[in-house]
Amino acid sequence: MMTVVETAVAARVADAVKIYGVGDTQVRALDHVTVEFPAGRFTAIMGPSGSGKSTLMHCAAGLDTLTAGSAYIGGTELGGLNDRRLTVLRRERIGFVFQSFNLVPALTVRENITLPLDLAGADPDEEWVATLIDVIGLGDRLRHRPSELSGGQQQRVAVARALAGRPQVVFADEPTGNLDSRSGAEVLGLLRQAVDVMGQAVVMVTHDPSAAAHADEVLFLADGRLVDRMSGPTADGVLDRMKAFERGEGR
Numbered sequence: 001m002m003t004v005v006e007t008a009v010a011a012r013v014a015d016a017v018k019i020y021g022v023g024d025t026q027v028r029a030l031d032h033v034t035v036e037f038p039a040g041r042f043t044a045i046m047g048p049s050g051s052g053k054s055t056l057m058h059c060a061a062g063l064d065t066l067t068a069g070s071a072y073i074g075g076t077e078l079g080g081l082n083d084r085r086l087t088v089l090r091r092e093r094i095g096f097v098f099q100s101f102n103l104v105p106a107l108t109v110r111e112n113i114t115l116p117l118d119l120a121g122a123d124p125d126e127e128w129v130a131t132l133i134d135v136i137g138l139g140d141r142l143r144h145r146p147s148e149l150s151g152g153q154q155q156r157v158a159v160a161r162a163l164a165g166r167p168q169v170v171f172a173d174e175p176t177g178n179l180d181s182r183s184g185a186e187v188l189g190l191l192r193q194a195v196d197v198m199g200q201a202v203v204m205v206t207h208d209p210s211a212a213a214h215a216d217e218v219l220f221l222a223d224g225r226l227v228d229r230m231s232g233p234t235a236d237g238v239l240d241r242m243k244a245f246e247r248g249e250g251r
């Protein structure tokens with residue numbers, strides 16, 4: 001019997017076009033982008049300001065809709081879903097980490113972590129939640145509110161929340177943008193662990209070459225197009241590539 005080895009795709013966009021505005025003010029934020037985000041891999045998205053990184057992430061995650069082309073989470077095409085089903089899909093199959101943490105102030109650390117499961121009406125897998133709490137190192141802070149935590153601690157809670165439902169893919173938008181380098185490195189280490197130990201798919205937008213160096217692959221966007229990719233990135237390698245783009249090479 002033949003064995004077919006397939007890399008599962010956690011998320012992808014095909015021939016994605018996103019146009020904002022009309023007439024003279026029209027902006028083509030994505031210009032025929034095709035990209036796959038494999039399961040069990042950490043992908044970073046880089047590029048100059050305005051190159052379409054956030055747009056790509058938002059459209060891939062069903063937070064915004066494409067003008068043309070298609071976006072999939074696993075085998076599900078997002079364009080075919082109504083608002084209600086899209087909301088359910090985001091809640092059950094995608095984890096989000098934002099630059100500004102976005103924890104619920106009135107809830108405790110523990111309640112924030114299990115919030116996606118509570119909203120989905122799912123019973124938390126207590127063993128899994130305990131593992132996550134252990135990994136983020138905040139076991140003694142479970143009854144605290146977000147305002148009682150440092151930025152780095154809050155972002156570690158946000159990562160645990162994103163992982164709590166074992167989603168098909170985690171999208172992280174500048175997760176280290178508001179953190180000092182040490183807290184940032186802790187958060188990146190957590191995301192890396194989620195990929196290596198849990199087989200999680202992670203997609204991260206970042207401006208920071210040393211953050212991107214934690215990924216398995218870096219995708220480079222310029223003017224809404226995918227212009228390059230780098231496997232096994234190093235911070236220096238990514239920085240050199242970014243500088244080359246700024247000089248206008250390789251477009």
Ligand SMILES: Nc1ncnc2c1ncn2[C@@H]1O[C@H](COP(=O)(O)OP(=O)(O)OP(=O)(O)O)[C@@H](O)[C@H]1O
Nearest residue numbers: 020021027029047048049050051052053054055056
């Ligand atoms: N809601 C919107 N309305 C109009 N234009 C928009 C909108 N959102 C983004 N754009 C434009 O689309 C282009 C891509 O924006 P996007 O935010 O995806 O870039 P980015 O690479 O994430 O930038 P940054 O690194 O500055 O966050 C930019 O020219 C931006 O001005």
